[in-house]
Amino acid sequence: MSTTVCSRAGCRADAAWQVVWRNPRIHAADRRKIWTACEDHVTYLRDYLAARDFPVEVERFDAAGAS
Helix, strand or coil: CCCCECCCCCCCCECCEEEEECCCCCCCCCCCEEEEECCCCHHHHHHHHHCCCCCEEEEECCHHHCC
């Protein structure tokens, strides 16, 4: 069984969160991108996207439902 790791560059920790976002300048309203995040990097990734005025949501990551 493989685990999903954090999307933060250089981090290999297991993902516990998903950061769901889109760039409204290039993505339609129904297009969403997902970054996974560990406990240590969820705030960093959310703040990185929010600082660019991207719509962003943070949700618990469900490894069982991931494809």
